[in-house]
Amino acid sequence: MSKDIRIKKGLNINLVGAAEQTTSKAPSSNVYALNLDDFHSITPKMLLKQGAEVKAGEPLFYNKNNEDMLFVSPVSGELVEIVRGARRRILTIKILADKEQSYHSAQVADLNAMDGESIRKTLLNSGCWPFIKQRPYDIVADPDSTPKAIFISAYTTAPLAADADYVLKGKEAELQAAITALGKMTPGAIHVSVGNTSTSPFANINGITIHKVSGPHPAGLVGTQINKIDPVNKGEVVWTVAPQDLVIIGEYLLTGKFNAQRIVALSGSSVKTPKYYTTKIGAEISTFLYASGVNQDKFRLINGDVLTGSKTTPEGHLGFYNNTVTAIPEGDDYEFFGWNKPVFNKISSTRALTFSWMQPKKQYDLDTNTNGEHRAFVVTGRYEEVFPLDIYPLQLLKACMVKDLDEMEQLGMYEVAPEDFALTEFICISKQPHQQIIREGLDLMYQEIG
Amino acid sequence: MKDKLHQIKLKYQGKKMAPAFNAIHTFLYTPNETTHSGGHVRAVDDLKRTMNTVILALVPCLLFGIFNAGYQHYSAVNGFPADFSVLEHFITWDNFWLGAITVLPLVIVSYGVGLAVEFVFAVIKGHEVEEGYLVTGMLVPLIVPIDTPLWMLAVAVIFGVVIGKEVFGGTGMNILNPALTIRAFLFFAYPTWMSGDKVWVHEGVERAGTADAISGETILGYLAQGNTSEFSYSLSDMFFGFIPGSVGETSTFLILLGGLFLIFTKIASWRIMVSAVAGSLAMGLIFNGIVDAGWIPEYSKFYGLMQFDFWKHLIVGGLAFGIVYMATDPVTGSQTNKGKWIYGFLIGFLSVMIRVFNPGYPEGVFLAILLMNVFAPTIDHYVVRGNVKGRMKRMKNATILPKPSDGKAEELKVETV
Numbered sequence: 001m002s003k004d005i006r007i008k009k010g011l012n013i014n015l016v017g018a019a020e021q022t023t024s025k026a027p028s029s030n031v032y033a034l035n036l037d038d039f040h041s042i043t044p045k046m047l048l049k050q051g052a053e054v055k056a057g058e059p060l061f062y063n064k065n066n067e068d069m070l071f072v073s074p075v076s077g078e079l080v081e082i083v084r085g086a087r088r089r090i091l092t093i094k095i096l097a098d099k100e101q102s103y104h105s106a107q108v109a110d111l112n113a114m115d116g117e118s119i120r121k122t123l124l125n126s127g128c129w130p131f132i133k134q135r136p137y138d139i140v141a142d143p144d145s146t147p148k149a150i151f152i153s154a155y156t157t158a159p160l161a162a163d164a165d166y167v168l169k170g171k172e173a174e175l176q177a178a179i180t181a182l183g184k185m186t187p188g189a190i191h192v193s194v195g196n197t198s199t200s201p202f203a204n205i206n207g208i209t210i211h212k213v214s215g216p217h218p219a220g221l222v223g224t225q226i227n228k229i230d231p232v233n234k235g236e237v238v239w240t241v242a243p244q245d246l247v248i249i250g251e252y253l254l255t256g257k258f259n260a261q262r263i264v265a266l267s268g269s270s271v272k273t274p275k276y277y278t279t280k281i282g283a284e285i286s287t288f289l290y291a292s293g294v295n296q297d298k299f300r301l302i303n304g305d306v307l308t309g310s311k312t313t314p315e316g317h318l319g320f321y322n323n324t325v326t327a328i329p330e331g332d333d334y335e336f337f338g339w340n341k342p343v344f345n346k347i348s349s350t351r352a353l354t355f356s357w358m359q360p361k362k363q364y365d366l367d368t369n370t371n372g373e374h375r376a377f378v379v380t381g382r383y384e385e386v387f388p389l390d391i392y393p394l395q396l397l398k399a400c401m402v403k404d405l406d407e408m409e410q411l412g413m414y415e416v417a418p419e420d421f422a423l424t425e426f427i428c429i430s431k432q433p434h435q436q437i438i439r440e441g442l443d444l445m446y447q448e449i450g
Numbered sequence: 451m452k453d454k455l456h457q458i459k460l461k462y463q464g465k466k467m468a469p470a471f472n473a474i475h476t477f478l479y480t481p482n483e484t485t486h487s488g489g490h491v492r493a494v495d496d497l498k499r500t501m502n503t504v505i506l507a508l509v510p511c512l513l514f515g516i517f518n519a520g521y522q523h524y525s526a527v528n529g530f531p532a533d534f535s536v537l538e539h540f541i542t543w544d545n546f547w548l549g550a551i552t553v554l555p556l557v558i559v560s561y562g563v564g565l566a567v568e569f570v571f572a573v574i575k576g577h578e579v580e581e582g583y584l585v586t587g588m589l590v591p592l593i594v595p596i597d598t599p600l601w602m603l604a605v606a607v608i609f610g611v612v613i614g615k616e617v618f619g620g621t622g623m624n625i626l627n628p629a630l631t632i633r634a635f636l637f638f639a640y641p642t643w644m645s646g647d648k649v650w651v652h653e654g655v656e657r658a659g660t661a662d663a664i665s666g667e668t669i670l671g672y673l674a675q676g677n678t679s680e681f682s683y684s685l686s687d688m689f690f691g692f693i694p695g696s697v698g699e700t701s702t703f704l705i706l707l708g709g710l711f712l713i714f715t716k717i718a719s720w721r722i723m724v725s726a727v728a729g730s731l732a733m734g735l736i737f738n739g740i741v742d743a744g745w746i747p748e749y750s751k752f753y754g755l756m757q758f759d760f761w762k763h764l765i766v767g768g769l770a771f772g773i774v775y776m777a778t779d780p781v782t783g784s785q786t787n788k789g790k791w792i793y794g795f796l797i798g799f800l801s802v803m804i805r806v807f808n809p810g811y812p813e814g815v816f817l818a819i820l821l822m823n824v825f826a827p828t829i830d831h832y833v834v835r836g837n838v839k840g841r842m843k844r845m846k847n848a849t850i851l852p853k854p855s856d857g858k859a860e861e862l863k864v865e866t867v
Binding site: 236394 | 452455456476477478479480481482483484485486487488489490491492493494495496497498499500502503578580581582619620621622623714715716717719721780781783784785786787790830834837838840841842844845847848849850851852853854855
C-alpha cells in the first residue's frame with residue numbers, strides 16, 4: 001500500500017556549494033574518534049582502559065542503563081585517549097588507527113532463521129543498535145520497546161545534504177538484509193519514503209511500504225513523513241533509521257563485520273571542489289576537507305547540514321550519524337544599516353524589502369550571521385507557512401519554555417524532534433533557538449514521564 | 451567607524467549602560483552575532499526590519515496628515531475652495547508648513563518620551579532595547595486630534611508604555627496594544643480634548659467662543675447629532691481623506707495602499723484585515739436593515755448613524771486605520787490563523803456597533819480592538835483545543851505494543867511457580 005505525500009508548506013534553502021556527484025577515497029585518518037554528544041541520553045561506561053588495543057567492531061563502552069547495548073570502535077588500533085569534561089563525563093574517545101585494519105568478526109546466524117529477539121540481541125552486541133532511533137524523545141531506541149512502525153527517509157531535501165539515492169547506489173543487498181532484520185522486530189510496517197521522481201535503490205527491496213514524497217524541505221525529514229503517514233500517539237513508539245546506517249547494519253548481518261565506512265558529502269560555499277568522499281565514522285575531517293580545499297580562512301565547519309548539524313573544526317571528527325560535512329563562511333561582521341536596506345543576496349520568508357521571493361531557484365551564499373538580535377516572540381503566523389506538521393509550532397515552543405508538561409503532551413510533543421523545528425528557527429524573526437528549546441523540552445519530558 | 455564602535459561595545463560589555471549603547475549601535479549596524487545553537491544559517495528578517503516595514507507603510511499617512519492639517523485649518527477659516535484641486539488647494543507650502551509645525555511636535559514628543567522610557571527600562575532590567583516602540587511611536591501621533599497638548603501626550607505615552615507594555619515584560623509580552631492604550635488613556639483622562647466638534651481642526655479650541663470661531667466637525671460627529679441631511683463632503687473627499695479627523699486616519703485611500711503593502715510584504719495578517727472588513731460590513735448591513743424595516747423612528751438619536759450606508763463606515767473615522775495598522779498587531783492579536791478570522795471579524799463588527807451606540811463619542815474602533823485584545827487569548831485557546839481534541843481522538847486508537855520484556859517476566863513467573 002503506497003501513499004503519495006505532497007508537502008506544500010516549507011521552504012527550500014538553495015545554497016551555493018552542492019556536492020558534485022563524484023566520489024573519491026579520503027586518505028585514511030591517523031586518529032579516529034567517537035564524540036559522545038552524538039548519543040543523546042546515553043550514559044557511557046567504559047569497557048576498556050586507555051592504552052588498550054582494539055579491533056574494528058570491538059566494544060569500547062556500554063550504555064549504563066542497558067548493559068547489553070554496546071558501542072564499538074570504528075577502526076582497529078590503540079585506544080589512546082579518553083577525553084573527559086566536568087564531573088569526569090566522557091566527551092570523546094580517540095583511537096590511533098593501525099596501518100592494517102583488522103576486524104572483530106562474529107558468526108551471524110542465517111538472517112531468515114532468526115526471530116525478532118535474536119536479531120535484537122545481535123544488533124545490541126554488534127554496536128549497530130545505536131543507529132536505530134526512536135520517537136518520542138528523538139533518542140537511541142529503547143531495546144525494550146516494540147515499535148508500531150519503522151520509518152526511513154531516503155529523500156533528501158535539507159540544504160546541501162548528501163543525496164540519499166547517490167550514496168546508496170549499489171547497496172541493495174545490504175539494505176535488504178537490514179530491512180529484513182528490522183521487519184522482524186515490529187508487527188507494523190516499514191515505511192520508506194523516496195523522492196517523487198527519483199530512482200531509489202529501495203525500489204526493489206521487499207518488505208517495505210514505499211511512499212513517494214514531493215515538496216520543499218522539510219518534506220525529506222522523517223518527522224514530516226511520520227506525521228503524514230502514521231503519527232505517534234501517546235504511549236506509542238516508532239523507530240527511525242537513516243538509510244546510510246542501514247548499509248552498515250546490513251553489512252554486519254551479511255558478513256559479521258562492523259564496517260564503519262560511509263560515503264560523505266563535503267559541501268558548502270567555503271569548499272573549493274565540493275564532492276563526495278568515502279571515509280569512516282570518526283575520521284578526522286581535515287583528511288578530506290583539505291583534499292577539496294577551502295576558499296577562506298574563517299569558515300564554519302559543520303558536522304551535518306547547515307540546519308541541524310553541529311559545529312566542529314577541521315581537527316574534529318565525522319559524527320556517528322552524519323553523512324554530510326558543510327563549510328560556510330563565518331558571518332561575524334557588522335553590516336551598515338543591514339536592517340532596513342533592500343536585500344538581494346540573502347534568503348527571506350517575507351517580502352519586506354527582501355527579494356528572495358523573486359528568484360526561488362537562485363543559489364545563495366549564506367554565512368552564519370544571525371541577521372539580527374534575539375527577541376521575545378512577536379510575529380505570529382509565519383512559522384505555520386514552513387511547518388507542515390499538524391501541530392501549532394509557536395504554542396508548542398512556548399509550552400516548552402514554560403515547562404508545561406501537560407500542554408506539551410497535548411500539543412504533540414511526542415511527535416517532534418528538534419530537527420523538525422530547524423526551518424521555523426531559520427525564518428524566526430525573533431531569532432529564538434527553536435531546536436534547543438525543543439531539545440530541552442524533550443529531555444524534560446523524558447526525565448519526568450518517559 | 452565600524453571598528454571604533456566595536457571597540458566601544460567590547461569596552462562596555464556587561465556594564466549597565468550597554469543596552470543603551472547597543473540600541474544605537476545595532477541601529478547603525480546589524481550586529482556581528484553568529485549562530486551558536488541549532489541551525490547555522492538564519493533568514494535575513496529580524497524585528498527591526500519588520501517594524502521598519504510597518505513604519506514605511508505609515509509614512510504616506512503621516513505626510514497626508516501634515517497637508518490635511520493645514521488644509522482643514524485654512525478651509526475652516528477661509529471657507530472650502532469652490533472647485534477643489536489637489537495641487538492647487540491641498541499640496542501647498544502653507545498647508546505643509548502649518549501641518550509640519552503642528553504634527554511634527556506630536557511625532558517628536560511621542561518618539562522622544564516613548565523611547566526614553568524604553569531606554570530607562572532596558573538599562574534597569576538589563577535587556578536590549580526592543581523595537582516595538584518604533585511602530586507605536588509612529589501610530590500615536592496619527593490617532594490623536596491635531597491640537598492635543600504636548601504635555602498631555604507625554605503623560606499618556608509614559609502611562610501607555612509603562613502600564614501597557616513594560617509591566618508585562620516588554621515587547622512581545624503585552625496584552626493590550628500600547629498605542630491604543632495611550633489613545634484610551636487620553637480619551638478617558640482628557641475627554642474634552644478628545645471629542646466634540648472643536649478639536650479636529652488646528653486652533654479650533656483656541657478660537658471657540660470668539661468672533662473667529664471655527665468648527666470642524668467629523669462626519670461621524672455630524673451623524674451622531676441625528677443629522678441625516680447631506681453633508682458638505684463628497685464621497686471622494688471621504689475616500690481620499692480631505693475631511694477632519696485624527697491626524698493620520700482620514701485617507702482611506704492611503705490606508706488601503708498601506709494595507710496592501712503590508713499584505714504583500716507578508717508583515718501583517720491579511721486574514722485579520724479581510725475578516726475585520728467583513729465584520730464591519732455585516733454590522734453595517736444589520737443597522738441598515740433595521741432602518742429599512744422601520745423598526746427605529748427617525749427621531750431616535752441612533753437613527754443618523756444607523757441609516758448611514760453600511761459600506762461608508764469604512765471610509766470615515768478611524769475604522770480603516772485601526773483595521774490595517776492596529777488590529778494586525780501580532781502581539782496583542784490572535785496568534786492562530788483560525789483565531790485571526792474570528793478576532794478580525796469581531797473587531798469590525800464591534801467597531802461599528804460601538805460607533806453607533808456610543809452616545810458620547812461616535813467612534814468605536816479603538817475600544818473594539820482593546821476589547822478583542824483581551825479576548826484574543828481566549829479565542830486562541832479554543833482554536834488550539836480543537837487541535838488537541840483531534841490528537842486525543844487519534845490517541846484512542848493508539849497501537850501500544852507490549853514490551854519484549856513483558857513476555858519474559860511472564861515466563862519467569864511460570865518457572866518460579
